[in-house]
Structures are given as C-alpha cells and as structure tokens.
Amino acid sequence: METYPLLEKEKLKELYRKMLEIRRFEDTVFELFGKNLIPGTIHLYAGEEAVAVGVCANLRKDDYITSTHRGHGHCIAKGAQLKRIMAEIFGKKTGYCKGKGGSMHIADFSVGMLGATAVVGAGIPIATGAGLSIKLRGTDQAAACFFGDGASNQGTFHEGINLAATWSLPVIYVCENNLYAMGTSQSAVMRIKDVADRASSYGIPGVTVDGNDVLAVYNAANEAIKRARAGKGPTLLECKTYRRRGHSRFDPATYRPEEEAEAWLKRDPLPRFRTQLLETAALTLEEITRVEEAVSAAVEAAVQFAMESPYPTPEEALDDVYA
Amino acid sequence: MSTLEADAMREITYCDALREALREEMLRDDRVFLLGEDVGKHWHGAFKVSRGLAEEFGEERVRDTPISESAIVGAAIGAAITGMRPIAEIMFGDLSTLAMDQIANQAAKIRYMFGGQTAVPMVVRMPFGAGASVAAHHSQSLEAWFMHVPGLLVAVPSTPYDAKGLLKTAIRNDNPVMFFEHKLLYGMKGSVPEDEYLVPFGEADVKRSGKDVTIVATLFMVHKALAAAEALAKDGVSVEVIDPRTLTPLDTETIVNSVKKTGRVVIVTEGCRTAGVGAEVAAILAEEAIDYLDAPIKRVAEPDTPIPFSPVLENFVIPDEKKIIKAVKDVL
C-alpha cells in the first residue's frame, strides 16, 4: 500500500467526497431510471470515479474539460452542481441545458466544463481547440480531454492529438480505458494493450496508470498538467478502469467474463480509497461517516430539486439555435 | 447599396476583397486568427486569399495545419467556445465532408444542446464550385447540405463587394458561418469602397431590376443570370435578378415580393437539382407566393451527377446562359 504524504488531509477528504458524490449520484440515477422517472437512456460513470476525480482535482475552475456520453462524473468532478445535473437528466427547465441536452449533453461553462458530446471521439479536437485558445491568449490555463478506449480508434484521436502535439498545446488527453467499446472488448479491435503506446506516434509522453486508484491518477495527472502549463505540450494519460454496470441502462453486460468483472469489482475505487484513508489514518471513521452523510443529503436534495422543477414550455424547443 | 450601382469606387478582385476583410478584422480584434492547410507564408492558401497575412500577423495567428479537416474545424470550435474568433479554411468545399461531424454535430449544435450557455463564433471558409476541370472531388457545390443544419449560417457572396462585406459580418457574427467562395470568382474584379462597410446577413440584393420574370441566383450563377437578363432585354423581356447573398438566414421577403411583382420565377444555382437550394426557394414560393404565380416555378441546376472532368462534360452539367434563357422563355 502506497502512501501519499504530499496530499493534505482536506484534499484527501475532497477526493473521497467527490468520488462518493459520483457513486451515490449514479446509483440514484440508476434507481430513478428504473422507476421510469428519467427519459431516454443513461450511461453511468459508476466504477470510473477515480479517473475524473483524480484528474480534476488538479484543475482550477478556469481550466477546461471536455466530456463524453458517460459524462455525469466529469461534471461533478469539475465542480458542477448536483441538482442542476440531475434536473437536466430529468429534462427539466432548471437543468444546465434547460432540458435540451439531457444525460449525454451536460455542460457547465461557468466551471470550465465545455460539454459532453455523444459522438465518440468528437471532443478530442475540441479540447485541442481549447488548448489552442489558451496558447493564443497566453494564459496558464490547461485543458483535460476525457474519452474512452473506443474513441482512441477514431480519426479525431489522431488528428486532435497530433495537432496539439505539433503546436505544444496545454492539453492532457485522458483515456478512460474501461476495456470495452460498448460490447466490444479492446483486444477485438486493437493489437496493443496500452492506448498510451500511441503517444509515441505524436512525440508526446504516454502514461498508463491504474484508473481505479485515485491517488495514482491524481499524481499522473498532476505531472501532465504541470507539463502542459509549462508549455511543454500534451500528455496521453491512460487510466485503466472498469464500468460497474453495462454500457447503458439497457445493457446487462453479459459479454464481460464473470471472473474479469469480479476481479475488477474487488478493485472498486471507492472502498479501496476508503480503506486506504482509514489504514493510513488520513481520516477517522467519524470524518468519513460525516462525508458520507453529507453526500447522501446532497444527492437527495438534488433529486428533490429535479423532481420539483418545472419542465420547459414546449415552445422553448425553438430557442437557442442561434446566438 | 448594390454592388452594381456603386460607382466612383476602386476596382479590386474578389480574392483581394476577402483578404482585406480578413486583414481588417484581424487588426480590429486580437481574437481573430486563421488556421488551415497551407494558409501560411509558404502558400498563402490554395487561392492566395491569405497572401501577406502570416507575414503581417505572424505564424501564431495564421496557422498552417496538418491535413486534418476534423482537427481544423474541431480546434476552431474549441477555440471559439473559449473566447477566440477563429477562421478555419477548408482548402476545397468538397473536403468539408471530412469535418462533417465537427461542423454539423458539434459547431452547429453546441449552443443549442447546452441550452444557450455558449456561442460558437467561427467561420469556415471554403473555395468550391465547378468550372475549373478539377473533377468530382474539387468542384462540388454543397451549400444546400449546410442549409439543412440548424445552427449554421451560410454565406454565398457573388461579387467582391459582397465578399468583403459578408466576410467581415461573418467574422463578427457569434454563430458558426459556412462561407462559400466560388473558385471562378476569385479573379473577378468589382467596385469596393475604400471605407469600411459591412453587408448584413439575411438581406438579398437586387442585382438587376425587372418586371417580367424573377431570377433567383447565387454565387457564380448571379453573373450568368445577369448575362442572360441582358440578352433577354434585347427581346423585350425585363428580368429581375435577386442574389440572396446568405442562404441562412434567407431573405424570403425580397424574393417573395419580387415574385409577387413578376408572377414568374427561375431559380439558378450550382449544385445538384434534387433537394438543392432551388428546391427550398421553390418550396417557400409555393407556400408564400403561389397565388401570385403565373407559371410553374423553374429550376436551373446541375443534373444529379458528380462533376465530370473533361471540359465538354463539365460544361454540359453546369448551368449556363443558354439554359437560363430557355428556362425564362419557358415560364413566359
């Protein structure tokens, strides 16, 4: 068991709180979806919390992230409000996108969350553009681009990262490798084991970490972001992780071998980090319990807010097409 | 002000007019920058529109990119939603297909699907159009595709005056603008004032007034329509030529009013006939001006084929003066 003496107690608590927020939020969404309170479909981030939280804990409010169809966790990690995320998932007027985006398209520009795109890989060149903007404006901001292993086979992965590498843009490309592109395992569509190997094609560092270890992710991202802010260009950070559930709400994930799923669930980032915090005496049980109670209350409040919020008027469908 | 009525102005080419627009807006606003394949100091763009700009503004603001259309447009989007006003050049309009997701799913929809939280102030400039014997991958007119995507604006300048005024407006506009530059127009000269001006979006220009037939034409076809109108005038037929100048927004009022006056209309555009620009204009007229029509609405457009290479074949498919005259006579 590694220890991370460099992190202060409050930071550790914050990491745990954020991860737990995501977990409780996603479990609640799963439950509400089952009660038919949420339209459409949902792609849950449960199981991958350490990635978003480990990366975003290194970002400032004025830094940027881009996200994917599996984006609730990114929003929460970057500091978006639970209640407005939940309201959006419900299709309510008080949601971040006034009910126009839904689960797959949440954005909160006020915290630098540039939005979730549901086209796999489409956010990669956009993150590159955010990095370009930072460079042209001459600030010390950074951008983090989240995408999955599936997206790393898109042309935009190549085009977007190559361009950022060429121009030394302050972007970190975070590949959340959960081993499956929907139902297709990585080994069925790639000859390499580590997506990070592809970094060498662009002449940038490629780092693979245990994506279920929040401190490992935190440290790797910390280094990559420092590099980015220093004008040394992008990093490809691959975080190996695993979905707790299927691709979407409708997917029982029967294509995943039982032993594999079992092994990964044993490495669930949340209990793992909790144990770690207790064992290293970073936090007391009482402190952890208090966090857990606070998170439960926050998620409950978010649900209540979403339920009580009004739907948009139908004619609002016509607004916001043009600026 | 109509280009054709303008006098006492200097004559410059369409290409120079566009360059002036880029330069003026880059001087005016630090957030404006160019990116694209070979737009920099080594080539200055495939049609030399950005000549001298890299030299004047530096390589940071006039950026040569890899041959990565998705990344060019995607990077423009990312920059646009974080405070910049990028101008992306796609070397040929045909290649916009390579960036179609970024244009149609991202640039066009980001504002809407995020509930109006951001605008996407960017321009995608695209040389395009047939008539240069460069065959099926460098000759298409795809404006209609982009008209079909809510969230995009579509500008189609036909003269140096309109090119400069519309490009300046496009750069200052907060929406993604698809800016179509017909490759045969780059060398065309026209009057452009020394003083600064803008051409607003959604205001069609009556390039020639008439009373018997309305021709709605865009881009290079405006000039063929004007030539046809001149020839028809000798036969006593008075033709009004309307240039919409932007397809989104489309100035339906000017078109409808002209047709209410003449009762007859021919729509002349490059691009395949089926589901083309002409089809949309015809549908609008059917909805809003049917009770004023004295003859069927006629479209002159390219047949539903790719653009062929050999000049003999290519000239056959591109609308020309003769086809326009015939269409006008058909509706008289």
Next chain:
Amino acid sequence: MVTKILMPRLSLTMATGLVSTWYKKEGDAVVKGEPLVEVDTEKVVYDVESPADGVLQKIVASEGEEVPVAGVLGLVTVEDEVLPEGAVTPEASAPPRERVLASPAAKRLAREHDIDLTALTATVSGRITAEDVQRYLSQAKAVPKVKEIMPLTSIQKVAAERVSASYRGTPHCTMTMEVNMSNAIKRSKTSSVSYTALLAKLVATALTEHPLMNSTFNGNQIKVFEEVNMGVAVATEKGLVVPVMHNADEKSLQDVSSTLRNLVQRARQGKLVKEDMSGGTFTITNLGMFGVDTFTPIINPPEAAILGVGRIVEKPVVVEGKITIEPMAQLSLSFDHRIVDGAPAASFLSRVKELLENALRGG
C-alpha cells in the same frame, strides 16, 4: 334476379332528371307498372314505373339527386335476395366538371373580383394568366358582387335554352294594337269564362282565317299546320311552362275554358305530362293580371307568332265623335318576319281585335 330502375329519356334533349319523390321505400313489395318514383325532367314531371314484380331492394338515387339519362335510380329484385357486387354502379355518370387552366395568380384575382374564369381566354400562354384577368377587369370595370348563386331548375334550363335560341335565331317583329274590351268583358261575365279562355277561342278562330300565322319556318320552306294547338303561358313556382290546348279552333268556348282551367291547374301542381306540352302551333301570353300595359313577347319556337295581352284599363276614347270612357287593352303580336311581313301580320291582329270587340256575337 335484379332489375334496374333507370332514369328514362323523356325528350330528345334531356340529359339529366331530378329525383323528386320516392313513393316506395326500400323493402316494399312492388308490382310491374306501379309508379315508384317521381322524376322532374325539363318541363315534365314523370312517374317512373316499376320494371318488374318483386321488392324495391335498393334506392340508389335519393330525392333531390340529379341523375343522367339511363342512370340507375334503384333496384328491384324478385325476392328479398342479396345484391350481387357492383349491381349499383351507375351506367352513366354526370359529365365531368370543366377544368379551367389558369395560373394561381389568375385564380386569385378571379376569386378577389368574383370572375368566372370560364368566360376568359388565355392569350399569353396555354393558361389564363393574371394579365388576362387584369385585361378582362379593365374591360368590364364594375362587376357587381354576387350575393347568392341559384342553380337553374330543369324547367328554367329548358326555358333559357329555348328563349335564347328563339331570340337569336328568329327575326322578331312586334306590333301593338289597342282593343276596346267592353264586349269581351261582358261576354266573359255572361259565359263565366276567363279573358284568356275567350282570347284563346277567338285567336284560334282568327288563325283558321290566317293560316300563315299558324305555321313554322323550316330552312327553305314554311310548313303550315293543319291543327290549331293553342299554347298558353303559365307562370309556376318552378318557372314558365306552356301547356297546349290541342285543336282549340274546334272546341266550343266552354270546352276551351274547361280545358284551359284543367291545364293551368296541373301546370301549377307540376303534374303536366309530356303530351300536354308538345305540339303547340301558337302561343298566348297574358300579363294583364300583373298590371302590364304592353310588352314584346318572344316567339315560342318553332311557332310563327305569339300574342301578348296587356291589362284592361279604362281610358277616355273617342267613339263616333264623342269622348267616352272605355275599357281598353293592348295586344302585342310578335311574329317571325321570315314567314309574314307587316301587312299580313297586321291583318291577323286586326281580325283578333275585331273578334274581341264583337265578342258578344258567336262562339
């Protein structure tokens, strides 16, 4: 077995007939020859009889429907049997409505100005254009607004066709003559006959003396009729009809009177049959009861002449050098100028006048 009840052709020109009343309802037993349905056609109201014994299985054309000649009105079956598929398909259909080829702009203008586009011709192209309508409008500046459109009854349609044909095809000449009616009034009273009956009798007499007035113009010949069949115009709710009194010259005044009374009554009830309305050789039209003094009647083709009668009005007249008050009426004779000139027509009219003024004698 299914037998169709068809719309009969009741005249040479008949195209359609109107179903006015069904006497039987579906399912009723019917006997061959029994009247089933009343049909209003041109000037005739006609009872269509059952074509077979059996049951009125189906009424195909309901009351108020216009059915073309030979169109199916209904079906009679021997027993209460199930109808075969397609049994009710009409054999003839109404002619399609005329479609005017006009541009939308022309149609809009026509709508706005209540113009019937069938009245216009296309000049610019194959279709009527706004320009054509504008031209038409400038020619007929003030087109009055239409308040309502009343379709013509079949009687009106026939009357309209006949009147136009007569007016266009026959060179009319009308002459008038004033008649002292004092004796005619006395005679009418003593014999208890109407002025019209008296007039019909006396005109019939005059016609036997002036056979050219009882003839018809037929291309390059004049056919003089042997019979004097006197038509008398009768106004009814559905329009003007002219029942005919056959061989009026051979009838006594009382016969004429009773025949006429019967005809007029049936005309007003719409009960005239075909024979009642055909074969006329001369027509009398009396508008005196409407306060008309004089008018120019239109000849009822193919006849040679028509006599119009105005109202009787007391006037000062000079009789044997003295002014006296006498009941006077105007007679207007319209005649086919191809058959007779003014002089023989005047001679006939004089004879009628003479007979009326001496009406106490004879008859």
